[in-house]
Amino acid sequence: MAKIQLRNIVQARSGDKGNTVNIALFAPNEDVYELLINEVTTERVKAHFTGWVKGEVTRYLMPNIKAINFVCKKALSGGGSASLRMDNLGKCYASNLMRLEIEMGDVVAVNFSKS
Amino acid sequence: MKKIRIGAGQGFYGDSILPAIETAQKGNIQYICFDCLAELTLAILQKDRKKDPSKGYTADISVTIRELLPVIKEKGIKLLTNAGGMNPLGAQQEVLRIVRELGIEGLKVAVVTGDDVLDRLEEWRQDGIWLAHMEDGRDIESIQDRILFANAYLGSGPIVEALREGADIVITGRVTDSALFLAPLIYEFGWEQDEWDRLAQGILMGHLMECSGQSTGGNFSGDWQSIEDLDQIGFPVAEVSEDGEFVLTKTEGTGGLVSIDTVKEQLLYEIHDPSAYMTPDIVLDMTEVRLEDIAPNQVRVTGARGKKPTNMLKVVMGYADGFMGQAICGYSWPDALAKAQNADQIIRRQLQQMGLQYEEIQTDYMGYNSLHGPLSKLPEEELNEVYLRIAVRTRNREDAAKLGRLFPPLMLSGPPSMGGFLGMMKPRELLGMWSCLVPRDIIDSGVRVTVMEV
The missing domain is CATH 3.30.70 (Alpha-Beta Plaits)
Structure with a gap:
């Protein structure tokens, strides 16, 4: 089955609190949301950020706005004002997650071939 | 039904002042709220205060007040800001100085103090109050001789009190960003302490407003290239009804975009568990929030649920x-x-x-x-x-x-x-x-509201 990169199907925003970063993923419709729930699991996100997130990853679902919120601990090498990182406020985490490739379901294939 | 319009003035120390002026002039607002304190801003202000004890507030408050005072005085807009930073009383003096310089009279400037708890840490430690790190449980022992500042996140209570005492300008140190926006609603609508869902709507509104341009098309990950005129972006304005329902919008003719897609990105910004966003005023549950595009640049927001807050307050050092x-x-x-x-x-x-x-x-x-x-x-x-x-x-x-x-x-x-x-x-x-939780009553007992009139 064909793969698709998240950048082509989601919105995402990330932000920091201390040494923790949260990344919110937003689906444009129910079909894509279902696909994201199945494909973008906590384990995959944790694996995706190997070497960049040192702590645990937790996932929260927000079906009311078709969103998934990932909370990543130990994600900023100490946190905004203590970090040597260039992205010390974690604002680029969202775009970094958009690199992830997932299996594209049939429904999504139809939806996006139209646009 | 009674409605109140509130404008967002600033999203951080150093934000552009132009959108705030635009909103004050054309936004038909009764309140304008400035969030100047990111997590690390207090560190900068603490250094300023060390160099000069009369400083320690965000220096741009001088420009903000000078630019806005004539228009807010004319229109009767009240201004709320946490620009006090590490020295709210110093900020009050600076504001009063500018008010006098501009020859404006009949203005009440209130200040909220008591968030700065640095001097109390030793006493707390001796009393056995546990100050372990919230994120990983580390004991404070390892850093306690290197602490530069320690401030509690206060809620809307003292800000409401300042408004009840007739303040036109309210200056605070560390309060939750959303408390600045909730306070006018409690004051205007007389919401009771246990009207959890209404208070939750107020906190949610504040959360959507506190990062200025981030809900009106800034830092937008969707079709960002279609957002027009970010060079003259409008900051968010909320029109809130007495029952808590509100419409997020911006001043007509400004750049940027208010849509479900721009607003929802801000909804989860810096949020961990969306069913339990802890604030001193309520615990906010966003999982039933509804966003509706009701007109161009108008998004209606409903469905926030609130629960009683815990008896702990967050202290960040x-x-x-x-x-x-x-x-x-x-x-x-x-x-x-x-x-x-x-x-x-x-x-x-x-x-x-x-x-x-x-x-x-x-x-x-x-x-x-x-x-x-x-x-x-x-x-x-x-x-x-x-x-x-x-x-x-x-x-x-x-x-x-x-x-x-x-x-x-x-x-x-x-x-x-x-x-x-x-x-x-x-x-x-x-x-x-260093973030930790401290019993609310020992912090509340040190909170003061001081009003001065010109």
Whole structure:
């Protein structure tokens, strides 16, 4: 089955609190949301950020706005004002997650071939 | 039904003042609220106060007040700000000075104090109050002699009290960002302490407003190229009904966009568990929130649920955590990345030969991996240019400064075609953040509201 990169199907925003970063993923419709729930699991996100997130990853679902919120601990090498990182406020985490490739379901294939 | 219109004035210390002026003039608002304090802003302000005890508030409050006072006085708009930072009383004096200078009379300026708890830490420790880190449970012992500031996040209570005492301007230190926006609603609508869902709507509104342009088209990850006129972006304005329902919008004719897509990105910004966003006023549950596009640049927001807050307040401390030294220079095609990598090796070997022991050395190749780290992919075509950036972490300022001095010689004695050397960068003081929970009553007992009239 064909793969698709998240950048082509989601919105995402990330932000920091201390040494923790949260990344919110937003689906444009129910079909894509279902696909994201199945494909973008906590384990995959944790694996995706190997070497960049040192702590645990937790996932929260927000079906009311078709969103998934990932909370990543130990994600900023100490946190905004203590970090040597260039992205010390974690604002680029969202775009970094958009690199992830997932299996594209049939429904999504139809939806996006139209646009 | 009674309605109140509130404008967002600022999203951080250093934000543009122009949208606030636009909103005050044309937004038909009764309140304008400024959130000036990010997590680390207090560290900057603490340094200012150390140098000059009359400082320690956000310096741009002078410009804000000077620019806005004539229009808010004319229209009867009340201004709420946490610009007091580490010195709310100093900010009050500065505001009063400007008010007098402008020859304005009949104005009440209130100040909220009691968030600064640095002087109380020792007493708390002796009383056995546990100040372990919220994120990982570390004991405070390891940092307690390096603490630079300690402030509790206060809720809307004292701000409401200031409004009830007739304040036209309210200045606070650390309060939750959303409390600044909730307070006018409690004051105007007389919401009771147990009207959890209404209070939740107020907190949600504040959360959507506190980052200024981030809910009106700024930092938008969707079709960002379609957002028009970010050069004259409008900051959010909320029209709130007595029952808590509100419409998020912006002033007509300004740039940016208010839509479900721009607003929902802000909804989860810096949120962890969306069913339990802890504030001193309520615990907010967003999982039933509904966003509706009701007209161009108008999004109706309903469905926030609130629960009784806990009896703990969050205290955030900053502590000295060593220094960062860094240096940056660029290399051009061909083999730009290989040249930068070679220069990195030269610098690292020289550091070793000098016997410098850094706690951490980080190398970034700007243009390739500085923002996405190990997830970055090399493009198939060779890079046109790459900037080498090396950063070090160390306990003393002198060692941090030594790194930069190794860079200029690279120009003549390193790999070819180096440019864009950005000069010696001063070592930066690193600041650790320590968050913990403290019983609410011992903080509340120190909170004061002081009103002065011109």
